[in-house]
Amino acid sequence: GAVVSQHPSWVICKSGTSVKIECRSLDFQATTMFWYRQFPKQSLMLMATSNEGSKATYEQGVEKDKFLINHASLTLSTLTVTSAHPEDSSFYICSARVRSGTYEQYFGPGTRLTVT
Amino acid sequence: GEDVEQSLFLSVREGDSSVINCTYTDSSSTYLYWYKQEPGAGLQLLTYIFSNMDMKQDQRLTVLLNKKDKHLSLRIADTQTGDSAIYFCAVLDNYGQNFVFGPGTRLSVLP
DSSP, rough: OOOOEEEOSSSEEEEOOOOOEEEEEEEEEEEEEEEEEEEETSOEEEEEEEEESSEEOOOOOOTTTEEEEEEEEEEEEEEEEEEEOGGGOOOEEEEEEESSSSOOEEEOOEEEEOOO | OOEEEEEEEEEEESOEEEEEEEEETTTOEEEEEEEEEOOOOOOEEEEEEEEEEEEEEEETTTEEETTTEEEEEEEEEOGGGGEEEEEEEEOOOTSOOOOOOOEEEEEEEEO
């Protein structure tokens, strides 16, 4: 089946620093990639949608200057959390949609970010 | 917008069948999905159904769709301890762009 990888799987950083999370579709090309945030025992909250080569579309309430998304190719998207604060600590999950029109969407294993 | 609801908890005994229910509000939803999330992991796509189907079966999994009542269910036959996880129902919104997730149902399988 389709595989989406994320790197790193977990990261601890100090307040004020920036963290980059990579999301790759390993065996397929993705028309669209999505970034979600999940708080403990809660469902996924969509942060932004990105299409290759164009600017990401952010959901209401998500700061685009804080969560920078770059979708460089059909297999790679990155999320950079800039000037991280403890409230940014969360589980970040990326997802990629198969470029086939069947709307199959696969999720990465997630990245746990802890800001101290 | 679309609203997706699920019961939050379900406990079953090993070997029994599990039925996880989901309701949604937008009747124009075209694709409906079930995902499984184990602790500390991402989401695993279990199955999905197109809105013109009533039922889809894949090994131990059976998905039933009642489009009139906007009700989706996932039945897991012969439930095993490895099936313990959170199961998310997701619906593709009527723009065909974004998923709307339910809150997730935590399935506990008792020995």
